Amino acid sequence: MLIAGLTGGMACGKSFVARAFAELGCFVMEADEIGHEVLQPGGAAHDAVMAAFGTTDRAELANQVFADPTTLARLNAIVHPAVRVAAMKRAEASGHDVVIYVAAILVESGAYLGVDKVIVVSCSEADQMERALGRPGATEESIRARLARQMSLSEKLKFADYVIDTRGAKEDTLRQTKEVYEQLRRLVP
Numbered sequence: 021m022l023i024a025g026l027t028g029g030m031a032c033g034k035s036f037v038a039r040a041f042a043e044l045g046c047f048v049m050e051a052d053e054i055g056h057e058v059l060q061p062g063g064a065a066h067d068a069v070m071a072a073f074g075t076t077d078r079a080e081l082a083n084q085v086f087a088d089p090t091t092l093a094r095l096n097a098i099v100h101p102a103v104r105v106a107a108m109k110r111a112e113a114s115g116h117d118v119v120i121y122v123a124a125i126l127v128e129s130g131a132y133l134g135v136d137k138v139i140v141v142s143c144s145e146a147d148q149m150e151r152a153l154g155r156p157g158a159t160e161e162s163i164r165a166r167l168a169r170q171m172s173l174s175e176k177l178k179f180a181d182y183v184i185d186t187r188g189a190k191e192d193t194l195r196q197t198k199e200v201y202e203q204l205r206r207l208v209p
Contacts, residue, residue: 022208023111023119023134024182027126028141029173030166031151033186033193037141038122040197047116051123051131054103054110064102072098086169100129108134117208118201127179128171136207139200140180142173143187 026041028034042048058065059076069076072094073084085092111119120139126132143151152163177183182203184196 021111021114021117021119022136022204023121024137024139024204025126025132025135026120026122026139026141027124027132027176029143029148029170029176030124030163031148031155032141032143032173033151033184034122034124034141036186036190036193037139037184037197038120040194041118041120041201044198044201045116046118046120046201047111047114048120048122049107049110049114051103051107051121051126051129054106055099058099058102058106064106065099068098069095096129100131104131104134107131118204125171127176132179137181137204138179139182139184140173140176141184141186142177143185145173147187 026034026038038048038050056078057063059069059078060066066076069081073081075081075084081095085095107121111121121131121135123129123131126135126138132138148167149160149163152158153160182200184193184200186193
């Protein structure tokens with residue numbers, strides 16, 4: 021089995037590329053989805069987060085942590101290891117040769133250290149803005165604020181084994197995804 025981490029900036033096309041990998045036969049798992057699960061009652065991070073923050077409600081947690089990097093780091097130190105353990109269990113149970121682990125903060129969380137290859141989905145800043153503005157409730161100000169809190173795409177690219185550029189037509193993105201998939205398949209032990 022080979023696990024490839026899939027990351028990129030907001031609105032770069034991670035979801036589109038992840039769906040393409042799934043259609044090619046990969047097992048795709050989303051870190052965000054697993055993060056929701058570990059915070060649920062009985063989840064691996066639930067009790068520790070309740071003890072530290074008094075809630076597992078994501079909106080309430082966001083209000084507590086995003087203004088304070090130290091508090092955010094404390095939350096991440098509880099949640100991210102639980103997510104990684106749950107992800108590894110899923111990957112092993114999947115029975116697939118190629119597993120795609122989708123994580124917006126793959127590099128920032130250190131999860132890139134636990135994957136075999138890193139795929140970064142990239143596009144221009146103008147494309148990012150245009151795509152993000154198409155989302156419900158999005159404003160240019162809120163998008164710029166969110167982008168400012170994230171690692172820059174140019175920094176993420178330094179960790180990439182593969183880059184899928186989504187600036188072109190969807191067919192071009194699908195072609196690049198298939199090429200990466202074929203390379204990953206050749207690396208499976």
